[in-house]
Amino acid sequence: MGLGREGESAVGIETVFQLGILTAAAVFLFFALKDEGRDRWLAVGAVAVLVFGVYAGLFIAGTDRFQGPPQRIFYVHVPAAWIAFFAFFLVFVFSVRYLVWREERDDVWAHACAEVGVLFATLVLITGPIWARPIWGVWWTWDPRLTTSLILWLIYVGYLMLRAYMTDPDQRARFAAVLGIAGFLDVPITHLSVVWWRTLHPGPVVLRSGGMSDLPPSMHIALWSCLLAFTLIFVYFVRKRTAIERLQARAEAARAGAGG
Amino acid sequence: MTRFLEVVWAVVEKDLRLERRAKESFVLMLVFSLLVLTLFSFAFGPEGGPSGDPGAVQAGILWVAFLFASVVGLSRSMGVERESEGFTAMRLSPADPSALFLGKMASILILMAGMELAGFAALAVLYRAPVGKAAPELALVAAAATVGIAAVGTLFAAMSVRTRTREVLLPVLMFPLLVPVLIAAVRGTAAFLGGRGWAEAADWLKLLVVYDVIFVVASALVFEFIIAD
Numbered sequence: 057m058g059l060g061r062e063g064e065s066a067v068g069i070e071t072v073f074q075l076g077i078l079t080a081a082a083v084f085l086f087f088a089l090k091d092e093g094r095d096r097w098l099a100v101g102a103v104a105v106l107v108f109g110v111y112a113g114l115f116i117a118g119t120d121r122f123q124g125p126p127q128r129i130f131y132v133h134v135p136a137a138w139i140a141f142f143a144f145f146l147v148f149v150f151s152v153r154y155l156v157w158r159e160e161r162d163d164v165w166a167h168a169c170a171e172v173g174v175l176f177a178t179l180v181l182i183t184g185p186i187w188a189r190p191i192w193g194v195w196w197t198w199d200p201r202l203t204t205s206l207i208l209w210l211i212y213v214g215y216l217m218l219r220a221y222m223t224d225p226d227q228r229a230r231f232a233a234v235l236g237i238a239g240f241l242d243v244p245i246t247h248l249s250v251v252w253w254r255t256l257h258p259g260p261v262v263l264r265s266g267g268m269s270d271l272p273p274s275m276h277i278a279l280w281s282c283l284l285a286f287t288l289i290f291v292y293f294v295r296k297r298t299a300i301e302r303l304q305a306r307a308e309a310a311r312a313g314a315g316g
Numbered sequence: 317m318t319r320f321l322e323v324v325w326a327v328v329e330k331d332l333r334l335e336r337r338a339k340e341s342f343v344l345m346l347v348f349s350l351l352v353l354t355l356f357s358f359a360f361g362p363e364g365g366p367s368g369d370p371g372a373v374q375a376g377i378l379w380v381a382f383l384f385a386s387v388v389g390l391s392r393s394m395g396v397e398r399e400s401e402g403f404t405a406m407r408l409s410p411a412d413p414s415a416l417f418l419g420k421m422a423s424i425l426i427l428m429a430g431m432e433l434a435g436f437a438a439l440a441v442l443y444r445a446p447v448g449k450a451a452p453e454l455a456l457v458a459a460a461a462t463v464g465i466a467a468v469g470t471l472f473a474a475m476s477v478r479t480r481t482r483e484v485l486l487p488v489l490m491f492p493l494l495v496p497v498l499i500a501a502v503r504g505t506a507a508f509l510g511g512r513g514w515a516e517a518a519d520w521l522k523l524l525v526v527y528d529v530i531f532v533v534a535s536a537l538v539f540e541f542i543i544a545d
Contacts, residue, residue: 155541198362206354210492213347217488221340221479230541231475235489238471241534242493245527249496252519253358253503 073129073186074110081106088292095295102288109281117278128278129187135283136179137205139290143173144212144240151236154229160305163229166236168297170215172290177209200251207246211239344484351491355380358499371509374445375502379461382432383491383498386465389427390473390490391483393420398477406543413540417470421532425466432458450508457508457517460524461501464531468493471535474542500524 081103088099113131120127150166153159184202185195196202215235222228271279335341359376397403406416436454440447447454468490476485500520507516 155538198357207492207495210347210351210354214485214489214492217343217347217485218475218479221481221485223480227478230544231478234471234475234538234541237538238468238493238531238534241530242496245496245523245530246493249499249523252523253499254362 071114071128073132073183074114077110077132078107084289095292098288098292098295102285102292105281105288106285109278109285112274112278112281117272117275123191126187126190129183131275131278131282133180133183133187134279135286136176136183138283139286140173140176140180140205140208143169143176143290144208144243147173147212147215147236148240151233151240154233155237160225160229163232164298164301165294166232167219167301168294170212170236171297172293174209174212174216175293176286176290177205177212180205181209198254200247200254203250203253204243204247207250208243211242215239340481344481344488347488351488355383355491355495355498358495359502369506369510370443371445371511372502372506374439374443374509375505377443378435378439378505379498379501381435382428382458382462382501383465383494384487385431385435386424386428386469387483387487387490389424389431390469391477391486393424393427393470394473394477395483397474403474403478403543413543414536416543417536417539418532420474421466421470421535424470425462428462428466429459432462445509446511447509449511450513453508453513453517454505457501457504457521457524460521460528461497461504463528464497464524465494467528467531467535468497471539471542474539496523496527500527 085099085103088096088103091099109131113128117128117131146169147166150162150169154162154166181202184205188197188202189195215232218235219228219232222231356376359380360373361376397406406413409416436447436458439445469486472489472493473483473486476489477483479485500523504517504520504524507513507520
């Protein structure tokens, strides 16, 4: 640290932040409990793991010697980034499937993954600056991974806008699939170009080519439980999103039938 | 006077109500402005570019201009197809969709080449850029970058002109994907304008070539899904 930030107390913005997550989890649980069937237990499980993950991040994992409490944002930021990236990979997979087999189901899944992926990418773009402010002394810096995240976010916001501004469902599905494929093909080359452009981000600390990482085991508990929680939330959201899509399709069909 | 103001207010109210229901203009404006803010960071460097290198700023100006000009050309190129039922013709035609794509791409490429020639000349005159000192190398960088812009642009223009928002959506779709091209084109051009040559530009040119191969091939292959019905 040593940046001379005012009021360096044990309870910093990151603790407030974790409490914010718990509040969000409580709101989420409130609505999810109205749910019926298996999804309800999925939501309960997700919140339970999330609460444990936040607890582990605050109390099991030690305070980072160099970064201090702000390091705890890592337990949210990194899993969110992985989930977002995984979601965009799924958009790519479902887009390819759609173009090959033309099953409406694949289009619905691609759309749901893109929407939830944008949500997690937004979380990445919000948590990044909150961490960077105390550690790097700036809210934003054009470091490669932050920049790639921003570009990814813009690509998939474009994907959602393209869908929003189209009416013919078949054409929309095809156009979106093409963008879902092109967008994902663009990721590695964008990242490479941005890395060459400049570099400042801390190197990978969890997964290395060597295999083992520098993180102490106590931090691993927090990280992996948060990742599990986010994965469950991701699955829950995508399931809900596709259910909504199916209901909308039924409503549209009914309306078309009634209207003649 | 109050009558006049009433009319003004009636128009404002109508417009805002329309926007509240359709939510088209505002979201597009918002994303577009964010996109331009981001692009300028790649064109000029987040800290205003390397100090004492006028070539870097000139390269940024040049490629931002070319990128925006490409949107105008691409929108027209595909707008004409929409207005004259060109997409229907392409769909009914027995021709290979990839060939149709490459044709559309080549025509926009030729227009852009002419525009860029004038652009380099204007840069030399207006900004006293040393374009003449490395003309063949600059042309090579420009060609490699323009192929990428034309490929991605042709694909997305064919999509965007058939959305409700028409051409307005095109930059929102194509600019994020063209970030590698913009960075590489600016850096490659800056290297030659600054007299640093191949040592600095070689990697950027390689990146452009890889991008071109990926996106020309991919776009040509998926074009049939854009014209299909």
